[in-house]
Amino acid sequence: MKILVCVKRVTDPDVKIKVKPDGSGVVTDGVDFKVNPFDEIAVEEALRIKEKLGGEVVVLSIGPQEATKEIRSGLAMGADRGILVKATEQLDPFGVANVMKKIVEQENPELIIMGKQAVDGDNNQAGQILAELLGVPQACFASKVEVGQDQKTASVAREVDGGFDHVEVDLPAVITADLRLNEPRYASLPGIMKAKKKPIQEIELASLSVDTQLKVVWHKMTEPAERQAGVRVPDVATLVAKLRDEAKVL
Amino acid sequence: MGNILMIVEHKDGALKKVSLPGISFAKQYTQKTGGEVHLLVMGHNLGAVVEQAKCYGAQKVFVADHESLGAYLTETYAQVAARVAKESGAEVVGAISTSMSKDLLPRLAAKLEAGMASDILSVTDQGWFTRPVWAGNAVVEVEITTPVKVVTVRGTEFEKAPKGDPASGQVNVDVAIDMGAVKKRFVRFEEIKSDRPELTEASVIVTGGRGTKGEEGFKLVEGLADLFNAAVGATRAAVDAGWVPNDLQVGQTGKVVAPDVYFAIGVSGAIQHLAGMKGSKIIVAINKDEEAPIFSVADYGLVADLFKAVPELVEEINKARAS
Ligand SMILES: Cc1cc2nc3c(=O)[nH]c(=O)nc-3n(C[C@H](O)[C@H](O)[C@H](O)COP(=O)(O)OP(=O)(O)OC[C@H]3O[C@@H](n4cnc5c(N)ncnc54)[C@H](O)[C@@H]3O)c2cc1C
Ligand SMILES: Nc1ncnc2c1ncn2[C@@H]1O[C@H](COP(=O)(O)O)[C@@H](O)[C@H]1O
Numbered sequence: 377m378k379i380l381v382c383v384k385r386v387t388d389p390d391v392k393i394k395v396k397p398d399g400s401g402v403v404t405d406g407v408d409f410k411v412n413p414f415d416e417i418a419v420e421e422a423l424r425i426k427e428k429l430g431g432e433v434v435v436l437s438i439g440p441q442e443a444t445k446e447i448r449s450g451l452a453m454g455a456d457r458g459i460l461v462k463a464t465e466q467l468d469p470f471g472v473a474n475v476m477k478k479i480v481e482q483e484n485p486e487l488i489i490m491g492k493q494a495v496d497g498d499n500n501q502a503g504q505i506l507a508e509l510l511g512v513p514q515a516c517f518a519s520k521v522e523v524g525q526d527q528k529t530a531s532v533a534r535e536v537d538g539g540f541d542h543v544e545v546d547l548p549a550v551i552t553a554d555l556r557l558n559e560p561r562y563a564s565l566p567g568i569m570k571a572k573k574k575p576i577q578e579i580e581l582a583s584l585s586v587d588t589q590l591k592v593v594w595h596k597m598t599e600p601a602e603r604q605a606g607v608r609v610p611d612v613a614t615l616v617a618k619l620r621d622e623a624k625v626l
Numbered sequence: 627m628g629n630i631l632m633i634v635e636h637k638d639g640a641l642k643k644v645s646l647p648g649i650s651f652a653k654q655y656t657q658k659t660g661g662e663v664h665l666l667v668m669g670h671n672l673g674a675v676v677e678q679a680k681c682y683g684a685q686k687v688f689v690a691d692h693e694s695l696g697a698y699l700t701e702t703y704a705q706v707a708a709r710v711a712k713e714s715g716a717e718v719v720g721a722i723s724t725s726m727s728k729d730l731l732p733r734l735a736a737k738l739e740a741g742m743a744s745d746i747l748s749v750t751d752q753g754w755f756t757r758p759v760w761a762g763n764a765v766v767e768v769e770i771t772t773p774v775k776v777v778t779v780r781g782t783e784f785e786k787a788p789k790g791d792p793a794s795g796q797v798n799v800d801v802a803i804d805m806g807a808v809k810k811r812f813v814r815f816e817e818i819k820s821d822r823p824e825l826t827e828a829s830v831i832v833t834g835g836r837g838t839k840g841e842e843g844f845k846l847v848e849g850l851a852d853l854f855n856a857a858v859g860a861t862r863a864a865v866d867a868g869w870v871p872n873d874l875q876v877g878q879t880g881k882v883v884a885p886d887v888y889f890a891i892g893v894s895g896a897i898q899h900l901a902g903m904k905g906s907k908i909i910v911a912i913n914k915d916e917e918a919p920i921f922s923v924a925d926y927g928l929v930a931d932l933f934k935a936v937p938e939l940v941e942e943i944n945k946a947r948a949s
Contacts, residue, residue, distance in 0.1 A: 539817040608921070620946050
């Protein structure tokens with residue numbers, strides 16, 4: 377079966393990001409870029425399905441030329457080929473989903489796997505919007521996915537408040553990955569070598585003639601007020617005294 | 627015009643308290659725009675829930691009560707909500723950020739061709755919204771340019787709506803869903819029961835991290851929580867290890883909490899964890915590594931081995947209360 381996986385190039389999730397002094401955006405100088413962690417999980421899941429049922433895994437990224445690096449890391453894990461839609465302007469999740477829809481129409485995958493959330497914009501929207509635009513079912517925040525032998529349905533356990541929601545979707549469908557869906561593999565050295573030869577198709581955003589007009593416009597950015605570090609207490613007795621006399625929470 | 631439609635949630639025949647700050651947000655918003663506050667309840671056998679929902683001073687409560695809505699499916703709920711949004715003249719459609727609204731509202735936004743802002747913190751004078759990005763290390767003002775605007779609202783940023791008069795008018799929604807056209811089936815809900823207060827409701831939270839080293843260590847966390855009738859939280863590391871259920875994860879991609887007191891036990895204080903708890907009023911950290919980043923946000927930091935310190939803390943608190 378053919379699986380399309382969407383990977384976003386994001387700033388290193390473990391770097392504490394700073395806002396530019398003029399509030400026009402965040403400082404990215406000297407910050408590494410990586411595959412959005414949820415999207416790595418999505419790639420891993422696609423590979424596992426392919427290993428079981430056969431087929432092809434296509435990695436799609438929308439972003440600057442540099443995002444070929446994030447596509448290559450998906451290819452190094454084992455995906456078959458990549459598609460880069462070159463876009464330097466800011467897109468909102470609706471615009472991203474519109475672009476993805478175009479690619480889906482060209483590629484006709486049976487399954488689309490994405491991350492639940494890009495850890496830069498923290499939107500958690502693109503997968504759900506894409507599913508609606510395509511008129512296909514969605515199974516978001518997946519912590520277990522099982523594609524039926526007939527490859528016509530998938531059973532998904534969704535991580536939700538209070539437990540797990542088990543659903544079955546007809547394919548094609550959009551699935552978004554949560555943290556505990558799997559543990560992504562590391563790319564092997566041969567995998568990295570092979571990835572260099574795998575094809576990445578580059579498409580200019582303008583050539584797709586999709587509507588990417590912003591429905592959500594970002595204005596001024598600020599840093600939240602820093603929390604003042606408090607005091608170190610030498611021992612438990614002092615801590616209890618503080619909780620009782622200062623914080624008054626006992 | 628300028629009405630706002632807030633989707634409220636319920637469980638076991640009761641309105642969920644987690645939805646209440648959403649009603650305050652709606653009132654605040656309509657004070658600026660002059661529109662009405664409308665609530666939407668979806669499900670099956672909603673009698674009691676509807677009566678409760680009517681008590682918060684909204685002008686109308688839209689009720690979609692039908693057996694096809696008995697189990698939550700994004701596709702059916704989005705269909706119904708989209709219709710109500712159109713018929714009620716909603717300029718804003720919203721809900722408190724929960725696992726349901728995060729799943730539902732983007733799909734609803736797509737149906738309404740609306741821009742959506744996730745997890746908003748406040749409304750600006752221009753009618754824009756502020757929201758956290760990059761794990762809360764930046765806050766951005768966003769303008770939604772579409773006629774209809776969809777938002778999820780961070781519950782910790784608004785007070786729980788108090789009960790208010792007069793009772794809301796009830797509008798029953800005609801639910802007509804072709805289930806055959808819905809290409810998804812609900813299979814079952816695997817509920818994880820807990821006797822503790824929910825993370826989003828508790829005034830005290832005790833969170834355990836990898837430092838607790840397992841279920842044994844987590845018992846200490848629970849013992850401390852017992853003293854305050856506190857909710858128990860966890861880091862991703864503790865959840866991944868399987869020591870506690872998934873929905874106890876506090877952080878950027880889990881729950882965002884702001885209790886009166888937050889105890890972080892054996893928690894390093896990663897960016898993603900801080901994103902979920904640094905709005906707490908008082909933060910207490912116990913960690914054996916004096917360099918742990920959690921200390922940079924803690925009001926009271928104790929550098930100690932938790933296996934010694936936590937039992938001692940329980941004992942001292944009991945003593946202090948007895949005296
Ligand atoms: C995409 C993504 C999303 C994420 N989302 C979240 C999220 O929502 N929430 C979240 O929490 N994390 C999240 N994480 C994970 C996060 O990056 C950290 O890995 C995690 O928070 C670490 O958990 P921890 O503090 O329990 O473990 P560690 O970082 O391993 O810290 C354990 C701490 O325990 C201390 N310790 C050890 N033994 C003792 C002892 N005997 N006594 C006292 N102290 C002791 C150590 O000094 C250490 O500081 C996410 C990561 C990614 C990539
Ligand atoms: N520019 C992009 N390129 C590829 N995939 C993306 C892009 N933006 C978002 N996605 C996908 O959509 C998911 C949700 O993103 P978001 O709605 O922005 O939080 C991500 O985890 C990715 O899988």
